[in-house]
Ligand SMILES: Nc1ncnc2c1ncn2[C@@H]1O[C@H](COP(=O)(O)OP(=O)(O)O)[C@@H](O)[C@H]1O
């Protein structure tokens with residue numbers, strides 16, 4: 115598993131925060147609410163330790179939006195919604211007054227879009243740094259336990275996972291929660307190199 | 316084992332028939348000590364009695380009980396509400412409360428314990444069984460069980476002071 | 478631009494937008510949905526047909542696409558529509574849209590809009606939601622009903638039973654033989670009604686209560702049930718033979734205990750008058766991970782005609798004098814097995830004995 119220096123971790127955290135910040139802007143333009151998104155810290159993990167890290171929800175069925183990308187930096191980006199957060203967010207963004215429901219088709223569509231906006235925001239700031247085109251697949255929506263959300267696509271290869279627990283708050287509703295941004299990649303080398311170069315300049 | 320002159324039980328029960336049968340069961344059980352039984356008919360009165368408020372102000376005629384037998388479905392204030400009130404009354408919470416209810420619903424039982432009940436008994440239809448239950452209860456709760464001293468608190472039941 | 482005509486044949490609305498916000502493709506499905514002909518829109522600025530795409534909330538995200546960024550999703554709940562489309566009935570078509578970058582030979586990136594009609598799906602979800610709400614309301618009502626039955630219906634019974642017993646004890650001498658007999662009947666009746674109420678509550682509770690499913694050791698459960706029944710019947714359980722080394726099953730322990738208790742108590746109750754009772758509890762592995770537990774007796778048996786209906790509430794084959802009971806025991810077994818995602822059944826020859834069985838998934842020890 116890859117290790118990062120403190121500076122590199124800081125740089126990466128800032129990069130991701132710029133991305134989620136942009137995503138929050140898009141969400142606010144679209145809906146009447148005032149959402150803010152913040153990533154206080156990131157963690158690098160091996161695939162086997164995700165379960166431990168997210169232990170208290172390792173048995174829950176979680177909704178997630180995933181995007182695969184390829185280029186100098188390639189892998190899968192996923193936004194995972196713990197059940198409670200999924201309900202809070204959809205309810206807040208749509209003004210749907212019925213709280214605490216199963217995710218039916220309508221709400222799944224909404225989550226899909228929210229996930230897409232957040233993941234795209236972060237991919238946007240990453241691709242800015244890389245200054246090289248990245249190819250994307252069509253985003254995918256899945257519900258599964260955390261252990262199966264990522265691993266299915268990458269059997270065999272030893273991957274590194276970046277975990278960014280993302281706090282969201284919606285001011286008017288005094289509502290907050292956590293969503294989880296995950297990157298599963300073979301290596302962060304290209305991204306880290308680009309970041310280092312940027313900091314030198 | 317306790318050394319006490321008179322043992323007092325407060326029965327909170329709105330059904331006069333149940334009260335009569337309960338008293339009979341105490342007599343029939345014949346277990347020592349035979350308690351002095353005070354009866355109130357609703358949850359509010361139970362709170363006033365325990366708080367020593369109003370008509371229950373005189374502790375000589377209305378002594379603090381050694382044990383409370385509490386029905387759940389009561390007029391005005393339910394047994395669960397009485398338990399919730401008691402859980403915030405520091406010295407009074409030391410008086411054991413045994414819920415005696417018809418209900419065997421898991422939710423009723425769980426809520427009673429969550430609110431601090433010390434025991435939960437289901438009222439039986441057979442009088443014989445009631446006698447057996449009361450006999451056991453006298454032995455355990457009035458004879459062997461150690462209780463903590465309940466000194467008279469200064470103020471009570473602000474919620475019901477009116 | 479390579480030919481996109483093939484997209485006329487997919488059940489999805491598709492159009493393409495150039496970075497200059499001109500429509501460069503418009504498929505047949507969209508002609509049908511919107512009434513806008515391809516010829517009238519292709520080559521035109523988007524402002525004519527789809528002016529809202531120029532607004533910030535769309536334009537910003539579309540710009541990312543034109544820059545070769547990741548695909549964007551526009552959901553039905555957060556966007557009124559991407560294209561103005563109504564169904565023949567006049568209701569709007571709800572749309573879930575995915576926009577992907579489409580690169581031509583010169584490397585120019587356009588935006589490909591793929592629009593799914595989710596009107597039906599949405600309607601069905603709503604219906605399902607309403608239905609779920611109704612079921613929920615009924616359940617709350619039932620809960621209230623059970624609450625009231627638990628609390629209110631049993632109180633008068635206690636009065637009837639209690640005072641009859643008191644009367645018998647205190648004045649039994651005075652009312653004579655026949656009086657005492659009448660009182661005995663009142664007492665019996667109250668007790669019967671009480672067991673009926675209790676069994677019905679158990680039955681309704683079992684269908685309402687949330688239960689957790691775990692791995693349950695069948696061995697221990699069977700032993701527990703037999704021991705409890707034996708002490709309840711003051712040792713008069715007769716000869717019960719239980720197989721040892723029973724497997725684990727996937728179940729809820731309390732529910733399984735209830736099910737086995739009811740089956741075993743029936744096995745002891747419906748004895749044949751001419752035979753020593755023989756009861757056997759065994760288990761066998763069946764296909765595809767199922768475990769079948771047999772509860773066999775050599776009692777009076779059940780005629781083939783009745784073997785199905787005895788699992789319904791109140792269905793009994795005997796009067797209360799012959800064999801006391803409420804007729805709810807097997808209904809509890811049936812509901813319990815439904816809650817455990819298991820199965821239940823019976824094989825029996827009248828006059829010879831019965832073999833009841835339940836099936837559960839095998840668990841891991
Ligand atoms: N082991 C058995 N042998 C013969 N008959 C049985 C057996 N178990 C159940 N039955 C028949 O099925 C009926 C319904 O059983 P159950 O629902 O348990 O009610 P109950 O035991 O209260 O009569 C019984 O009345 C009896 O006629």
Ligand SMILES: [Mg+2]
Nearest residue numbers: 743802806807
């Ligand atoms: Mg039975």
